[in-house]
Amino acid sequence: MTxxxxxxxxxESSIETCFRLAGKAFEGIEKLAELNLQTIKTLIGEARETAxxxxxxKDPQELVALQSGxxxxxxxxxxxYAHHVREIVAATRGEFxxxxxxxxxxxxxxxxxxxDSAAKxxxxxxxxxxxxxxxxxxxASSAAEGMQLAVKQAAEVAEAxxxxxIDVEPKS
Numbered sequence: 001m002t003x004x005x006x007x008x009x010x011x012e013s014s015i016e017t018c019f020r021l022a023g024k025a026f027e028g029i030e031k032l033a034e035l036n037l038q039t040i041k042t043l044i045g046e047a048r049e050t051a052x053x054x055x056x057x058k059d060p061q062e063l064v065a066l067q068s069g070x071x072x073x074x075x076x077x078x079x080x081y082a083h084h085v086r087e088i089v090a091a092t093r094g095e096f097x098x099x100x101x102x103x104x105x106x107x108x109x110x111x112x113x114x115x116d117s118a119a120k121x122x123x124x125x126x127x128x129x130x131x132x133x134x135x136x137x138x139x140a141s142s143a144a145e146g147m148q149l150a151v152k153q154a155a156e157v158a159e160a161x162x163x164x165x166i167d168v169e170p171k172s
Contacts, residue, residue, distance in 0.1 A: 006117065010110040017103045021096060028092035035084050042077075086159075093155055104148055108141040 050070065057063050115137055119130050 002117075006110055006114045010107055010114075013106055013110075014103065017099055021099050024092060024095040024099070028088055031088045032085065035081070035088065039081055090159065093159070097152060097155070100148060100151075104141075104144050108137075108144070111137050111141075 050066070053066055054063075057066065112134075115130070115134050118133075122130055
């Protein structure tokens with residue numbers, strides 16, 4: 001395979017990865033939209049039931065009973081909603097992490113293969129330049145791996161923060 005063909009294959013792989021990730025992002029958005037639509041439908045139905053129940057109230061004690069009866073289920077529903085959102089976000093993030101890891105690994109392999117292929121056809125005396133290119137590729141690869149690790153750690157910290165924010169489940 002020629003160097004140009006190897007680079008072309010790497011670019012095609014990158015394009016495929018981008019479109020696959022775009023598809024995964026839209027899947028996550030669709031799941032969030034479905035969750036939100038279902039939540040809205042449920043809330044509208046419950047608001048209707050509550051409004052009808054309020055019309056049948058005859059004294060203040062019934063009003064207090066109705067209001068107190070709505071509080072605990074509202075907290076439970078908010079916790080369940082937050083849990084579903086977290087699951088969707090975590091699944092989507094997981095897909096992105098996997099794709100990024102594969103993409104970086106494949107790009108590194110392709111680039112190193114291209115450099116090795118080029119090494120076979122360099123003129124005499126170019127060994128130092130080729131060694132510099134190899135060092136640069138390995139350095140860029142290490143930087144990409146470090147960045148990938150930092151992004152993964154940042155995502156974990158953000159997810160832990162999200163867990164703390166949405167931890168509204170009632171403590172028994």
